[in-house]
Amino acid sequence: MTEFQNQIQKIFVDETSLKLPLSQKILKKLNSIPVQVVKNEEEVIKRYLALKDSIGEGKKSLWLKSLKGDFVKPCPCTPYYLGCNYYIMNTDLNCPMDCSYCILQHYLDNPLMIIHVNTDDLWEQLDKFLFKQRNRFIRIGTGELGDSLALDPITERSKELIAYFRGKKRVNFELKTKSLNIDNIMSEEPSENIITAWSLNTELMAEKEEKGAPPVRDRIEAAFEVQNRGFRVAFHFDPLILYPGWEKGYEAVIKRLFSRIDPSRIAWISLGSLRFPKQLKSLIRKRFPSTKIIYQEMIKGIDGKLRYFKPLRIKLYQKIVKAIHSYGNEKVPLYFCMESKEIWKKVLNKEPGSKEEVEAFLSLLPGFESTIK
Amino acid sequence: MQNMKFTQINIDQIDTADKRFQISPYFSVDSLIPSIKKSGLLNPPVLTKREQKYIIVSGWRRITACQKLSVPLIPVFVMPGESDLEAFKIPVYENLSIREYSQIEKAAVIRKFYDFGEEPENIIKKYMSLLKIPPKREVMEVYLNIDGLKENIKKTAHQKNWSLGMLEIMTELAPEEAQAFYPFMEPLSLNKQKQLIENLFDISRKQDVSVQNLLNSGELLRIQDDKGLNPFQKAEKIYMLSKKLKNPTFNTWRKAFEELSQSLDLPEDMKVIPSKFFEGDTITIKLDIKNQEELKKHIRKLKELSERKEISLLFNPFSHD
Numbered sequence: 001m002t003e004f005q006n007q008i009q010k011i012f013v014d015e016t017s018l019k020l021p022l023s024q025k026i027l028k029k030l031n032s033i034p035v036q037v038v039k040n041e042e043e044v045i046k047r048y049l050a051l052k053d054s055i056g057e058g059k060k061s062l063w064l065k066s067l068k069g070d071f072v073k074p075c076p077c078t079p080y081y082l083g084c085n086y087y088i089m090n091t092d093l094n095c096p097m098d099c100s101y102c103i104l105q106h107y108l109d110n111p112l113m114i115i116h117v118n119t120d121d122l123w124e125q126l127d128k129f130l131f132k133q134r135n136r137f138i139r140i141g142t143g144e145l146g147d148s149l150a151l152d153p154i155t156e157r158s159k160e161l162i163a164y165f166r167g168k169k170r171v172n173f174e175l176k177t178k179s180l181n182i183d184n185i186m187s188e189e190p191s192e193n194i195i196t197a198w199s200l201n202t203e204l205m206a207e208k209e210e211k212g213a214p215p216v217r218d219r220i221e222a223a224f225e226v227q228n229r230g231f232r233v234a235f236h237f238d239p240l241i242l243y244p245g246w247e248k249g250y251e252a253v254i255k256r257l258f259s260r261i262d263p264s265r266i267a268w269i270s271l272g273s274l275r276f277p278k279q280l281k282s283l284i285r286k287r288f289p290s291t292k293i294i295y296q297e298m299i300k301g302i303d304g305k306l307r308y309f310k311p312l313r314i315k316l317y318q319k320i321v322k323a324i325h326s327y328g329n330e331k332v333p334l335y336f337c338m339e340s341k342e343i344w345k346k347v348l349n350k351e352p353g354s355k356e357e358v359e360a361f362l363s364l365l366p367g368f369e370s371t372i373k
Numbered sequence: 374m375q376n377m378k379f380t381q382i383n384i385d386q387i388d389t390a391d392k393r394f395q396i397s398p399y400f401s402v403d404s405l406i407p408s409i410k411k412s413g414l415l416n417p418p419v420l421t422k423r424e425q426k427y428i429i430v431s432g433w434r435r436i437t438a439c440q441k442l443s444v445p446l447i448p449v450f451v452m453p454g455e456s457d458l459e460a461f462k463i464p465v466y467e468n469l470s471i472r473e474y475s476q477i478e479k480a481a482v483i484r485k486f487y488d489f490g491e492e493p494e495n496i497i498k499k500y501m502s503l504l505k506i507p508p509k510r511e512v513m514e515v516y517l518n519i520d521g522l523k524e525n526i527k528k529t530a531h532q533k534n535w536s537l538g539m540l541e542i543m544t545e546l547a548p549e550e551a552q553a554f555y556p557f558m559e560p561l562s563l564n565k566q567k568q569l570i571e572n573l574f575d576i577s578r579k580q581d582v583s584v585q586n587l588l589n590s591g592e593l594l595r596i597q598d599d600k601g602l603n604p605f606q607k608a609e610k611i612y613m614l615s616k617k618l619k620n621p622t623f624n625t626w627r628k629a630f631e632e633l634s635q636s637l638d639l640p641e642d643m644k645v646i647p648s649k650f651f652e653g654d655t656i657t658i659k660l661d662i663k664n665q666e667e668l669k670k671h672i673r674k675l676k677e678l679s680e681r682k683e684i685s686l687l688f689n690p691f692s693h694d
Contacts, residue, residue, distance in 0.1 A: 049509045050494045282541050286511065295579035297620050299650035309623045310651055342654040 004096035004150050004179070004212075007060055011035045012044055012112065014065040022117040022155065023064045029154050030062075038063070048111050055287065058111025059096050062151075066118035072129045075144060078275075078338045080302040082352065085359035088144035089126075091116055091157060095147045097178060098211040100288040101239055104145065106280040113146075115155055123164065130171065137363035143176025143197070150179045158184045166191040172267065172363055174234060178213040180222045190230030195267045197234035198223050200257070202249030205241050209293060216253055224260040232265050238272035238337055240316050242296050242308060251323045258327040268362050269324065271317055272337035274298075275307040303338075310343075317347040333362055377450040379417065384439055384447055388426040394461055394485075395433055396468060397478045399531045402438040409438050414447055419467075421452040421460050431464040458489040469503065476519065476540055477531040479504045483513060484520035518544035526551055529558060539567050542574050550577075550584040560608040572615035626651060633686050637678060643671060645687060656687050 011030060015037050017023050027035060038044055044063070051057045071090055077083035093114040094104060116122070130138065142148045142161070152158045158175055162185065165173035175185070176197045185196055198219045201209070206216045223233045235257065240250070274293060276284075281294050298306040308316065317336075324332060334348055335358055344350050352358045392398070408415075418432020429436060430452060439447050452460055465482055468474065474482065482504060486496050493513060501508045506516070519540045522530070530540055543551045554573065558566050577584045587593065588611075596602065596610045617624045627647075634645040642661035648654070660671050678684055 046498055046508070047494075050497045052510050052514070054510060278538075282538060283511075285545060292579060295575045297622055299620070299623060299652065302649075302652050309620065309626075311626065312622055340652075340654070 005154050008062050009060045012038045012063040014038050017066045017117050020117045022119050026154050045110050054111045055105050061112045063112045063114045064117045067116040071122045071125050078303040081338045083355040085355040087140040089142045091142050092146040096150050097213045100209045100291045105283055138171045141174035141176050147177050148175035149177035149181040152181045162188045162194050180214050182222050182226050186229050195232050195234050196226045199236045220260050227265050232267045234267045236270045239274035241274050241293050254323040255327050263328040263332050266332050268333040270335050270337045273308050273313045275305045277305050376453050381446050381448050386427050388428050391428040394430050396481050400434045405438045417448040417450050419450045430460050431467050475531045476537050477527050480516040480519035483516040515541050533563050539570050542570050553585040553588050557608040557611050560605040565612050569612045569615055572619040576618050
């Protein structure tokens, strides 16, 4: 288990959310940590923003609050590139791990780790959302603006989510993590539509660029256990990073992955290369002065984000796909996160016409054939 | 203006060496002199007294213009003996009501508030928002560092209106590194200055060498030593080389595309343009057409081109990688 709760030094609770069951559960579990009841949200945020490393400091504090807006949103993806029609659930925001490349450093205005505790609203909103979308497949997950399992030992959210989604055959629900916190999942009965996914990188990149995250081999072991329990698993090679020795590094991880994981139980593997808005670059320089990953050959993509020059991306993806095909097999569904149709064609020899087609391809249960050309 | 005393004083009584409240030394009085000549000083500067001497709180430009015109007596407001922190708020707000601050001036304002003892939390909450700066501690630290840059760099940055991003990189360089850029900055346009700073910074960090060592080696050094080049030509060449060194693969492909399009022997008024950074999968053919005859001529040329084998490489310049 990865005990991120040990790094929490302070808990904030919104006055209006104090009595909610999830707040009470968390406060009971973390009863030795000082608690402050929040009446003025802005004051707390301003206080953190006035700290020298507000992002780093925010990772030591937990904020229990109610989400006033929508829990379920379409994944923002990126303009001009091909999306996958994924939906995100903003149950928790931010993450106790501190990856140098993390977009959340730039994306979130509030540096604290937030747990949205108004669970009743979540179920109500999910019911309405799934009813509206009842005629299509849905891929939905909690790991976009936070890690799905990092704080699961204190929230036990995964158990409730698994219970909610179990049996909803048109919905593939994904928990996405870098952590090893699988105890709650292991205690649940498996279901084909519940997928636990791990973000993977090379061991070297994990050690250098993913501060606080467990080694990749341990993540693969956690996936092995979850798969043995009867769940399907997924993997995200994102961000793929170019560095001297990347070819051997990724090959080693893929080799290890398929030495432990049954390819037929992999729901999908996504590939995405390092990309970030330009504004994040200076933040990375300051927070991670020894990193070199931001100095590789990058161009400004059509979406305005910095990304590797296309031939470099193609080479990177081709090597990874070749390794997956060689150590695993060619049936594992692969897809790109935020890439062009041209890359799909050149690397995977697939031509999805739209994000709906990508979604349909990834929503297939084992044994079905893809409709993508 | 309450508690301020309006009076006239002899301009020689002002200690202009004390610049504690000065936000920017980079001003010109040329446009103000004719106005003072015609109508006198209509807007009195604000002074205060420190150790029996009058010092300027606000009105550096006006006082400098009057000095140039040898105006003996000038109207002024004299502030009571407020703290430096309180007095400094006068020029900050006054200037804000008139114009936008440059990044260098913003840095000076933040530095002075900090040095006058204002709490960092107050600087962030009150003044950074006022200066249209994101109210974050990390950003405040950047501005404090910007104020510490060497004077010649600050002057160029103010005059050329450098962005925060450019200045941020300068603060992350060792002072000698920042200085090493300087000779190549002046002749370049703002956009090229920005790219040169970013390119050389990234290359030096990737290769783990200082910017001066980078500039003092290989082709970059040869350009500097080339006696046949003037400073502008040197700066341009160094800028172009920095682009190549920063993006070698892109540069190779750009060159390959250029060679391919040249081999097509196109008329001068027909151009083949790749997508930006080759990121898209289309090419653009640009035609300059004056009349119907030219249109027909171009259509014939396009038809001929469409039959040629080389044209397919333009659509897929990476295929022979």
